[in-house]
Each structure stands twice: as structure tokens, then as C-alpha cells.
Amino acid sequence: MPVTVSDLPRIVRQLTPHISTDYNLPPLHGIYLEADGTHLFAAATDRFTFALTRREAAEPEPWKAFLAHADLTALRALFPTRRRPADLTLTHHRGCTRTPDGRLTIGDGTRSLNLSANAGHAKKFPKWRKLFADALAAEPHQDAEACYNADFLARWAKATDRWQPLTTWSAGPGKPLLVAAGPDFLGLHMPVSQPEHRPETPARQRQDRTALRTVWADTLTPAAPARRLKAA
The missing domain is CATH 3.10.150.10 (DNA Polymerase III, subunit A, domain 2)
Structure with missing residues (x-):
């Protein structure tokens, strides 16, 4: 049939x-x-x-x-x-x-x-069923930065129509990113291993949130207005 x-x-x-x-x-x-x-x-x-x-x-x-x-x-x-x-x-x-x-x-x-x-x-x-079942069963949990290949992220553009959004979840920085587009499309996106676990990767390439806050603090913090002296 x-x-x-x-x-x-x-x-x-x-x-x-x-x-x-x-x-x-x-x-x-x-x-x-x-x-x-x-x-x-x-x-x-x-x-x-x-x-x-x-x-x-x-x-x-x-x-x-x-x-x-x-x-x-x-x-x-x-x-x-x-x-x-x-x-x-x-x-x-x-x-x-x-x-x-x-x-x-x-x-x-x-x-x-x-x-x-x-x-x-x-x-x-x-065997895809267990992979996706495990990813769907895992509770979303993201308490540390996760790294993803930008070229691979672009692949998901083909999953949707022009105005249809993607929804994502992650059970943690070392777990696959779960991608959904409507009720009938699922995806798994493996993260890039963290630089601190790869000796060949310079430590400066790690995008640590605390370090980024420090680096950007001067730019993103509004400058205090200048105080004007009043005449006596």
C-alpha cells in the first residue's frame, strides 16, 4: 500500500x-x-x-x-x-x-x-527513538554557559517557514540542545566541548559570563550626569 x-x-x-x-x-x-x-x-x-x-x-x-x-x-x-x-x-x-x-x-x-x-x-x-525520548524527558536546566557552532546553528533555518519560530530547550551545557518547529519537527544539536577541557584551545576564547560583564562594564553602564555647581 x-x-x-x-x-x-x-x-x-x-x-x-x-x-x-x-x-x-x-x-x-x-x-x-x-x-x-x-x-x-x-x-x-x-x-x-x-x-x-x-x-x-x-x-x-x-x-x-x-x-x-x-x-x-x-x-x-x-x-x-x-x-x-x-x-x-x-x-x-x-x-x-x-x-x-x-x-x-x-x-x-x-x-x-x-x-x-x-x-x-x-x-x-x-536508533533515533531513545535519543529524542531522553531529550524530551530531561527537564530544562541551564546554569552555565554552553557553546554552539554558529555554522551548525544556521542549519535550523531550513526547518521552518519564514515566520515560524523555533523553540529550544537544554538540560545543561553538556547536553544536546532540543529544537522544535511546530508539532512535527524535532532536532538535536550537540554543543561544542568547553574550551577548558580542550588543551589545544586558548583559554581566552572561553566566553565566561562573569568575565564578559567585567569587560563590558564601562560601555554598558550609563555614565553618571555631571554635577553642576550652584551660585551662592
Whole structure:
């Protein structure tokens, strides 16, 4: 039974910034898909950030697949994101002697794309449920500075529409930043390890809040008005 998704190109756009660029890690060099009977999940990670999104999709038989880099190139060419949203169907075909990895067919009623389901890569994709469950269960707690890579922070811009806000929580400076965009998109962003734990990093690069207050005190503290002498 095919799964119908109206915005698959948008899902690909949301997840693409989080795909690993390391060709030596094939299970991370693409987008993971999973149908569990009620939802279609899609995820991507390079181990520094992890993005997960879902769409409601009735599918009686669970399946997993993986869209490799070449598959995504073909998908973008056939169903470009600049086109208006249209229903696309994803049909998973079990593996057989000729295609042990199974097949995935993506179509819009007039055109279709036949791809390997890449079952081997899908099987090796990180177990995402516990990671996100633990992050959601942890109570927000931030009592010390946390460091984040600015380039990685920019990845989350693709998660939302132009005016949709991101919501973030953190269970502590050493814990992943939990990112949410609406009810169907979650992300995890690992912090940069603190400089004091990395001998090769100069201590002056640490952005300590107390030190920053001292450095900026003269600039941010309003100058007292000059006192004027009154004539006797």
C-alpha cells in the first residue's frame, strides 16, 4: 500500500543540511525513512546535529528505507521544490532474490522514480527513538554557559517557514540542545566541548559570563550626569 505525502520536497529541504558529507559513512550520507503504521518518519544526522520530522501516513506494514545522496539528486530533479506542493506516493517493495535491499517507488501519478530501498544502510542508521525520548524527558536546566557552532546553528533555518519560530530547550551545557518547529519537527544539536577541557584551545576564547560583564562594564553602564555647581 503506498504512503501519500504532499510535501516530500519540503521534507528533503528540511533535512538536507543535517546529512553527513563524509562518504566513508554511507548510513549517514542521506535521509532515513520509516513507516510505522500511523506516520512516515524522515531523519538525517551527521552526529553533530540530528533532524527528525514526521507526517501522518497510514501503512499497514511497517518498512524502512534510505535515500542515498544520488537518490536525492534524482528526486530533486524529477520533483523540484519550486513546484507547488503535490501528492507524492511512496511505495515500498520487499526485497527479493533480484533486489535483496528492496525497492522504493516515488511517483505523482504521471511520473515515477524507482530506487533501491537501501535496506542495509537503513538498518545501520542510528536508533533515533531513545535519543529524542531522553531529550524530551530531561527537564530544562541551564546554569552555565554552553557553546554552539554558529555554522551548525544556521542549519535550523531550513526547518521552518519564514515566520515560524523555533523553540529550544537544554538540560545543561553538556547536553544536546532540543529544537522544535511546530508539532512535527524535532532536532538535536550537540554543543561544542568547553574550551577548558580542550588543551589545544586558548583559554581566552572561553566566553565566561562573569568575565564578559567585567569587560563590558564601562560601555554598558550609563555614565553618571555631571554635577553642576550652584551660585551662592
